[in-house]
Amino acid sequence: MENAEIARVLSEIADLLELTGGNPFKVRAYRRAAQVIDVHPSPVAPLWRAGGLAELPGIGEHIAEKIGELVDTGECREHARLATQVPPGVLEMLSLEGVGPKTVAAVWKGLGVSDLAGLEAACRSGRVLEAPRVGAVRAAAILAAIERHRGRAGRMPLHRALEHADAILARLRQVPGVSRAEAAGSLRRRKETVGDIDLLVASADAGPVVRAFTRLPGVAAALAEGPTKASVRLRAGIQVDLRVLPPESFGAAxxxxxxxxxxxxxxxxxxxxxxxxxxxxxxxxxxxxxxxxxxxxxxxxxxxxxxxxxxxxxxxxxxxxxxANALPRLVEESDLLGDLHVHSRASSDGRSELEELAARGRALGRRYLAVTDHSRARPLGLDGPHLEAHAAAVRALDARLGGRPRLLAGVEVDVLPTGELDLPLDVLRGLDCVVAAVHSRLADPAPRMTERIVRALRSGAVHVLAHPTGRALGSRDPSALDLGRVLSVAREEGVALEVNAMPERLDLGDVGCRAARAAGVPVVISSDAHEASQLENLRHGVWVARRGWLEAKDVLNTLPPDELQRRLRRRTARTRTRTATTTP
DNA sequence: GCCGTTTTCGGCCCGACTGTTTTCAGTCG
Structure with a gap:
């Protein structure tokens, strides 16, 4: 069972306890435990079997047992017992903004409302006013919250939230008296998706800042407005919270x-x-x-x-x-010296010429770029002869540019459903950089997907496994995959795992990076640029890597060009040796 | 339910804003 699923059950136990009048500190204990499991960098199931679960902070004897039960049986009796006491619709009401456990418990027990439809009806009929501390204003707010819940856009990808935040901050910095204005919250922690935007302003005079904020052009509604604090909803759908503090408090805030x-x-x-x-x-x-x-x-x-x-x-x-003075010295964007996953117009979906890519790469300070167009399984992908001609063109341009930046001839080769690679091994061995990727049958069950990838890694021809889980934020879930096994094979085979820096992918994610580091598998942060401007995407990958505790030494493309190429050739040389000794 | 060079029992982070109230509970972050 995945950590995320265990965390969800623990968190639901907390909700259920809260609704049934449980001890608030017990509720908090379950919440904390859920949080700890959710961010734990490796699956906790083996930890349970080894008896080490209770050593995690916030996990004691009892919660460890519940987790163990979940791992062993897929169920938790305590959860099931509580769930029989609370209809599922009641739990769903908890996810409404501005509606907490007290209100839900009151309308459920007091008015017999047990789902969203019932709550909506009670708001419209006015019956909800019988609940304590609910008046006409709250009834209307609940209706609006139900509306949003139904058409919920969910969390916003980080890069879009950053654009909104930057635009607002630029305006707030213009307000007289403002000495600093910064984003905080999950945005500043660079979480891959952001539920709301938290902004912080330093000023001795909060009033003008709050007024300017609630009257910004993109604001759809002001949700709250006090002397030092306000919340708005943007037309883009996301909530923005502002807090204004005196400069002497800004750091603490x-x-x-x-x-x-x-x-x-x-x-x-x-x-x-x-x-x-x-x-x-x-x-x-x-x-x-x-x-x-x-x-x-x-x-x-x-x-x-x-x-x-x-x-x-x-x-x-x-x-x-x-x-313990053991914090990692996190990788920085300036540590990255090159990009090992870039597309040109040579295959289906690239839009820039090699020359444009090279020029933009040089302008961004990249010392090398691997041109990795698609193999034949993709529409308009390259077969062996076309790829060899393309590689020759890449090398010719490299010679013309004098290695500024150094251009590596590569490919993004499909991992076919069987686990075979989409091009002959001798073609792949003639390339500087082979990036392998799964693009089909992404919904296969975990054992099949895992073996498919393992087989590709065992081919000996792969340098990098690209976007390992295939997820697309907000639209496609990660493929089911035994990442632990993939990592252990990658380590044996000397294959690096990619952090794909396309803002909609970010794959590996932060937790995967931390697992790779623990497994001793190097990571490559790649833009997967399909046009020259996207070479700048690398920074999104750096944020993910930093959240995954990675240092420069954990990231292959921090190496200077010669050293990087030695590393890639070593991989190819190993392959040849093994092929020679294992082929009869 | 968790946790401990202040404690194995008795604590558990801290504050702002809103709506519903005449002093505060609920919710959120």
Whole structure:
């Protein structure tokens, strides 16, 4: 069973307990446990079998047993027992904005409303007003929330949220008195999708900032507006929250609103033990005296920790690593020296000429580009002879450009449903960089997909496994796959796994990166550019890698050109040796 | 339910805004 599924069940137990009047601290314990499992970098099932589950923070004897039950039987009796007491429609009501456990419990137990349709009817008829603390305004808000829930766009991909945030921040910085304006929240942690946008502004005079914010051109509705805080919904559908603080609090606030919640609780608890209080206004000692808060570093310094980069603040071991002075030195965009997955017009879907790609690559400071057009299984893909001619053209241009940037002749070869590669091995061995990818039958069951990929990796001709899970954010789920097995074979075979930096893919994702690092498998961050401008996508991949705790040494395309090519040739040489010794 | 050089029992992060109320509960982040 996947970690995500275990986390979902634990979180649902928390909801069910809350609705049935359970101990609020028990509810919190389940929530925390769900969070910990959700971000844990490797499957927890083996951990349960090895008896090490209760060593995870927030997982004690009882919750470990529940997880074990889930892993062993696929069910959890405690969950099932609670679920019989609460109709599924009641749980669904909890996902409405502005509707929490108290309200749901009140309309369910008090009015007999047990699903969204019932709640909608009760709002329209006015019967919902019989519930405590529900008036006409809330009834209307609930109706609107039901509406949004039904047509929900869901979470927004990071790159789109960033565009909205940047546009708004630029405007807020124009407001007189504003000294700083930054994005916080999951956006700053560079999560792959963003549920809402959190913005933070430093100003001694909050009023004008709040007013400017709620009157921005893209605003569809102001949801809340107070003296220092406001929320709006953009016409694009996403909610934006603004908080204005005095400059002396900006660092503490930036830390606080960057989160994650789990990280903040851990950090505040640590502060409490040191006799300090950390809030968004600053760090305060026992006497209530401010000891810091203007800079984010103040918060970490106060609790005796080094600065933790935002991408790591998921409560997934970063505090412990910081304590042990074992934080990774995260890879940066400037560490990347080249790009190993780029398409040209030679095959189906590329739109730029080789010369344009090379020129743009050089302008971006890339020292090498691997041209990896599609193989014949893709519409208009290249067969052996065409690919060899294309490789010759790439090398001729490389010679003409004098290796600035160095152009590598490569291919993105399809992994066929059988696990065979779409081109003969001798053609592949003549190339500098072979990127293998699955593009068909993405919904195959995990055992079949895993064996298919393993067979391709065992071919000996593959340097990089591209977009390993095939997911497309918001439109296609990742393929079922035993990533642990793929990683162990990749390690044996010397194959790197790609972090595909197309903003809609980001595949591997953060959790996969961390697993690759743990398995000792190098990663390649690639743009998969289909036109020259997309070479800039690399930065999205860097964010994913940073969230996956990767350092420059974990990423192959931080190597300078000669060293990289030696690495790729070593792989090919190994293949030849083995073929020679295993072929009769 | 979890956790501990303040505790194996008795705590559990902290604050803003809204709507419903005449002082605060609920929700959210």
């Amino acid at each position: 930036l830390h606080y609103f960057t989160g994650s919640k789990t990280h903040n609780i851990a950090l505040r608890t640590r502060a409490m033990k040191l006799g300090l209080k950390v809030s968004e206004y600053g760090v305060f000692d026992r006497a209530g005296r401010r000891v810091g808060g203007a800079a984010e570093e103040d918060v970490f310094r106060a609790v005796g920790l080094p600065f933790i980069p935002p991408e790591l603040r998921e409560g997934a071991g970063e505090i412990e690593a910081a304590e």
